[in-house]
Amino acid sequence: MWQDIKMLNAIANTLIGLAMLVLLAAGIWWIAQLPMFTLKEIRVQGEGQNEVRRVNPLTIRASALPRIKGNFFTTNLDTVRTAFESVPWVRKASVQREWPNQLVVNIEEYQPLGTWDDDGHLISTKGDIFIANMDEAEEDGKLPVFSGPAGSEKDVVARLADFKNWFGPLKLTPTEVNLSSRYAWSVKLDNGMEVQLGREKNSMTLHDRANRLVEIYPQLLERLQDRIESIDMRYANGLALKASGLAIDSVSALKKKTK
Template identity: 60%
Template sequence: MWQDVRALNATANGLIALVVLACVASGVWWVSQRPMFTLRSVRVESIYDIELKRVSALTLRAGVIGKFKGNFFTTNLEQVRTAFESVPWVRRATVRREWPDQLIVSIEEHEPLGTWGEDGRLLSVKGDVFTANLAEADDDHPLPAFDGPEGSEKEVLARFGQLRAWFAPVALTPESLSLSSRYAWTVKLDNGMLVALGREQDHDSTHDTMRERVQRLVKVYPQLAARVPEIETIDMRYQNGLALAARGIKISKDGKLLPQPVAKVLASASSATRVPQAALPAKPNTKASTQH
């Protein structure tokens, strides 16, 4: 080998290159550690150039302090992003460096739509479930209540939007919506009425069973509301009819008044759009149910 001039030259050139690279790396490291590159500030702004409503500088400082370190060159931007996204009300964050000593953090806030479940969590308008101070969420208006199996958040959100449009012709607005573990839907309206809509049986986009049930209710609701005050619950899980419970009526299967506080009456599909005369209220404090 020592007699091979070409091999010796190649080895020498390789060693020189390594030394040069080591010197360059050491120089870069030395420069990067200079005080001028110490992070002086972290600027927070909104991703959409709108004022942040619920994320304050104090909240951010308390939430991210101690979760990342380094200077302009060595700070791990992924760690910074994760730290900011762990702060309540922060949905998404992006981080970039700004020469020579600043980080720019752009934040997207959660926009609450309602509560989720019974553990105090919130559902955003984009279908994200998150944890934050509930008192900060309902400062403008009461929040609708949502519930459903894990992973059904976006499905519940989409159905809520549909129900709002479907009930609009009778000036009713959903206040809560729940999807049971058996995937049965129940909606509470702003007049206090609870409507059981049951399970979605047909997933064909051309045949929406839920929509048909709501449309059937909307069609007869003005007549029901005019004749049966204070309706408490309506069960739409019947193919051609409905069942309801309301205060102020006492009726039997043959239309006669009953002494019991709660009674039921059945009607054929052909009479689903009218209420028997016997169902008219006798006393406002009594309670009964009718089924169509």
């Protein structure tokens, strides 16, 4: 082998090449460790045109920043993203480097729509369940109450918009929306009245029942004033109601209740 000049040249070239790669890597590593690349700023901003409203800078300093290691080149962006997504009110975070020593963190905050069940959870406008400070969530006013079986969150959120539209002609707004374990719907309105709408047999079932209530409600209000506590619309041709000091099984000749 030692007499094979071509092979010796090839080995020598290979060793030289490896040595140059090692030197290059060492040079890059040395440059990457220069003080100018030490992270000087982590800029947090809202996603798109949205401002960061509820994410607390003190919480970021306490829970997110201590988990960020390395400099401009060596810090792991996925680790940074995960650290910020663990902060209350952060739904989603994205991170990018900004030359030569900054990170930019774009944050999408949860937008609270209401409370979920009775366990202190909140539900967002996108149907996400999350935990955050309730006082902060209700700084713009008391939130509606939602409940339903696991996995029904987005359906319940979508139904709120329907209830607002359907009961809008009565100038009444939903304050509670409930989907029972049997998938029967009920809604409580801001006058304190609870409306039982039952199960959704087809796309028009709930809408038709709500419309019947809208049509007859002015007559009920005229007779019973603000005494109505609950109305059951799960009848084929009428309704049943409960008022303060009064219970009426039917407003018209009702047939068998459909549940």
